[in-house]
Amino acid sequence: MKAKSQQERSFIEEKIIDVQLEKSRLNREKSINLLNKGVLLYFSFTFLAIVGFVNGYINHNFLNILITMGLCTLLIGTVPYLYNMRNEEKSLDNIYENLKKMERGEK
Secondary structure, three states: OHHHHHHHHHHHHHHHHHHHHHHHHHHHHHHHHHHHHHHHHHHHHHHHHHHHHHOOOOOHHHHHHHHHHHHHHHHHHHHHHHHHHHHHHHHHHHHHHHHHHHHHOOO
16 A cells, blocks of 8 residues: 555656646746847847948937847847746756655655
């Protein structure tokens, strides 16, 4: 009876780990999407600024504003990605340490 209880417990722990990993994957995908949009906006602002300046549609001040806005969008897209990746790394390290403890028989 104790062996069956132990099997059920290990099955439940395995499923919990699977759910945590899937949640981690979803968070990673969301942060990658945000990063991709930030990079796309950065290159859009830069492209528009350069083309507009070369063709004489915008002046120096507006060029500087567009470049600054592009850098801000890149920063806004990058910071959440880095924050999320750091938290995910900590979470995976924690899961790994817990699994090592379980393997050694510790609680």
